[in-house]
Amino acid sequence: MTKPLRIAIAGLGTVGGGVVKALQARGDELAERAGRRLDIVAVSAKNRRKPRAFILPAAWSEDPVALASADADVVVELIGGEDGPARALVEAALASGKHVVTANKALLARHGARLAALAEERGLALKFEAAVAGGIPIVKALRESLVAHGIASVRGILNGTCNFILTNMERTGRSFADVLKEAQQLGYAEADPTLDVGGADTAHKLALLASLAFGTAPDLDHMPVEGIEHITPEDIGYAREFGFRIKLLGIAKRMGADIDQRVQPAMVRAGTPLGDVDGAFNAVAADAGEAGPFFFEGRGAGEGPTASAVIADLVDIARGSVGPAFGKPAGTLTPLRSAPPGAASSAWYLRFEVLDVPGVLAEIAGHLAESRVSIESMLQRGRNPGEPVSIVMITHDTPQAAVTHVLKAIATSDKVLGRPRLIPMEAG
Numbered sequence: 001m002t003k004p005l006r007i008a009i010a011g012l013g014t015v016g017g018g019v020v021k022a023l024q025a026r027g028d029e030l031a032e033r034a035g036r037r038l039d040i041v042a043v044s045a046k047n048r049r050k051p052r053a054f055i056l057p058a059a060w061s062e063d064p065v066a067l068a069s070a071d072a073d074v075v076v077e078l079i080g081g082e083d084g085p086a087r088a089l090v091e092a093a094l095a096s097g098k099h100v101v102t103a104n105k106a107l108l109a110r111h112g113a114r115l116a117a118l119a120e121e122r123g124l125a126l127k128f129e130a131a132v133a134g135g136i137p138i139v140k141a142l143r144e145s146l147v148a149h150g151i152a153s154v155r156g157i158l159n160g161t162c163n164f165i166l167t168n169m170e171r172t173g174r175s176f177a178d179v180l181k182e183a184q185q186l187g188y189a190e191a192d193p194t195l196d197v198g199g200a201d202t203a204h205k206l207a208l209l210a211s212l213a214f215g216t217a218p219d220l221d222h223m224p225v226e227g228i229e230h231i232t233p234e235d236i237g238y239a240r241e242f243g244f245r246i247k248l249l250g251i252a253k254r255m256g257a258d259i260d261q262r263v264q265p266a267m268v269r270a271g272t273p274l275g276d277v278d279g280a281f282n283a284v285a286a287d288a289g290e291a292g293p294f295f296f297e298g299r300g301a302g303e304g305p306t307a308s309a310v311i312a313d314l315v316d317i318a319r320g321s322v323g324p325a326f327g328k329p330a331g332t333l334t335p336l337r338s339a340p341p342g343a344a345s346s347a348w349y350l351r352f353e354v355l356d357v358p359g360v361l362a363e364i365a366g367h368l369a370e371s372r373v374s375i376e377s378m379l380q381r382g383r384n385p386g387e388p389v390s391i392v393m394i395t396h397d398t399p400q401a402a403v404t405h406v407l408k409a410i411a412t413s414d415k416v417l418g419r420p421r422l423i424p425m426e427a428g
């Protein structure tokens with residue numbers, strides 16, 4: 001058998017620990033599949049004395065960046081963060097001729113094209129299956145398996161925390177804040193949940209998927225990002241009445257030569273694959289042109305799924321698969337040409353908080369008619385003369401620019417209270 005692949009791992013948290021355990025438990029089987037043994041030769045973690053569920057016969061370093069000079073073939077970066085020690089380690093590892101496997105979506109979304117170029121110049125692999133949707137093998141699928149006909153769109157539920165919160169808001173009718181608190185107590189949400197619930201984590205993953213799908217450099221700067229903090233039980237309840245669920249989606253679609261990429265809560269029909277993704281699961285729907293639509297669902301985080309993705313990359317490297325990180329040579333990744341703001345077209349869910357007085361519906365309908373926004377369904381629950389009441393509408397297919405323009409006009413009415421709610425409807 002060829003000589004072992006020598007692995008240095010930075011970060012022994014949930015994922016790092018899972019990688020070590022799986023490599024130790026299934027070493028022989030993995031060696032057969034990889035054609036050589038996968039040996040851990042060096043590790044780095046903050047606390048050497050922390051009790052762990054495995055014994056490490058490997059060199060220990062307090063300083064993760066020092067792993068770049070370890071006697072290893074590949075460095076696995078599981079520290080996280082778009083800069084700081086994670087970036088320093090990846091740059092130093094590539095500079096010193098080591099392959100890199102990382103789960104770090106923030107780092108690659110921000111610096112991916114440059115790091116990919118650095119890896120290619122030296123004939124090294126930069127692999128990141130674990131960075132997007134945990135155990136789902138979507139990076140390899142887009143990079144290698146679905147290249148024949150090109151990708152028209154890739155859309156996904158990419159953050160398990162958000163999906164857990166939305167699913168539980170729907171089940172219990174409770175508020176975002178209440179369910180978030182429970183998710184934190186159960187360990188599903190971080191103490192600081194901002195990256196997850198604000199949409200940034202989804203944005204990082206979407207930037208990588210868009211790059212793999214369209215051959216563009218990862219681009220976070222041209223991506224509108226909206227999180228789930230403003231989703232109310234009321235909107236979830238109305239969605240359910242119309243047969244929809246609210247999901248936080250990362251969406252990247254070809255629009256001619258442009259790419260429409262955005263992160264936003266969307267109404268997805270219940271009973272469809274995307275609409276029925278429950279709890280902390282992730283899913284990705286890819287439209288691969290003549291190859292047809294594909295749907296991937298699985299666990300997007302946690303020890304087993306994420307370690308599975310890291311090990312898949314290690315096996316690839318052990319076999320000598322060292323292709324370009326984003327599927328095309330880094331120098332050929334084009335800048336993303338983003339679709340003009342507001343160009344995306346869909347049906348829309350609109351909710352107006354209005355005073356229950358004669359003429360308010362006519363006024364709203366008048367504005368919509370003037371702007372040629374056509375209504376498919378409408379609902380007003382109960383009556384509350386002189387007091388606030390909700391009017392909910394679903395439009396026909398309408399460009400976002402047209403619908404936001406008319407909402408501004410409607411919001412000026414003294415019978416309309418607060419800002420109207422606007423949520424796109426997305427195919428499931």
Ligand code: HSE
Pocket residue numbers: 158159160161162196201300301
């Ligand atoms: N925090 C992420 C999630 C997993 O909740 O899905 C890591 O990106």
